[in-house]
Amino acid sequence: MPTDRELQELVDRQQIWQVLQRYGRGLDRLDTALARSCYFDDAIEDHGTYVGSPDQFIEWANQTTRSFLNTHHGLMNHHCELDGDDAYAETYYLFIGVARSAPHLLSMGRYVDHFQRRNGEWRIANRVAVIENNFDLPDSKLYALEAIPDASGRPVGSRDRQDVSYQRPLKPRQPPR
Numbered sequence: 001m002p003t004d005r006e007l008q009e010l011v012d013r014q015q016i017w018q019v020l021q022r023y024g025r026g027l028d029r030l031d032t033a034l035a036r037s038c039y040f041d042d043a044i045e046d047h048g049t050y051v052g053s054p055d056q057f058i059e060w061a062n063q064t065t066r067s068f069l070n071t072h073h074g075l076m077n078h079h080c081e082l083d084g085d086d087a088y089a090e091t092y093y094l095f096i097g098v099a100r101s102a103p104h105l106l107s108m109g110r111y112v113d114h115f116q117r118r119n120g121e122w123r124i125a126n127r128v129a130v131i132e133n134n135f136d137l138p139d140s141k142l143y144a145l146e147a148i149p150d151a152s153g154r155p156v157g158s159r160d161r162q163d164v165s166y167q168r169p170l171k172p173r174q175p176p177r
Helices: 004-028 031-034 054-066
Strands: 040-048 050-051 070-083 086-098 104-118 121-137
Touching: 004 031, 004 054, 004 086, 004 104, 004 121, 031 054, 040 054, 050 054, 070 121, 086 121
Parallel strands: 040 121
Antiparallel strands: 040 050, 070 086, 086 104, 104 121
16 A cells, blocks of 8 residues: 555656646647746746746747747656655757748757646756757658648648647537438
8 A cells, every 4th residue: 555655656646747748738829828827936047048037938849940841849757756846857859840841850868857746736947958869750651730731631740739739528520311
């Protein structure tokens, strides 16, 4: 039977993971409020060529995101050390930015975060993004959804609150009869 402490650690780790998930979704969907909800006001974001406040970082990141047709932040290995109301996490990421024409961008690295729980809520207190490498990707079989005529009626993503992921209730297409 898990102890109360073990259960609280599971809850804390899940809440921290949810902050990381909101971060990637917020940046990919250009949802400034969602991305901003991941940081405390006094946080410092050290992200490659950008170092500064969360508000200015998100503005900078949104400008970068708009230079691509679409982007994906994929989160992978995640290690988190809990220490009371502080947590130290390392999360591997893959970022893909699809440009209007090649080269497209693949970036790999790690988010090294100091999280804090303030007033019962976990957020990023400070972050260092360790960019391990960036790669230019040729077109080969990579294509942008916006460039393909959409005769099939398939769902097409958008980088705003019109995206299907915000739809409540979710309304899938009906299967053919």
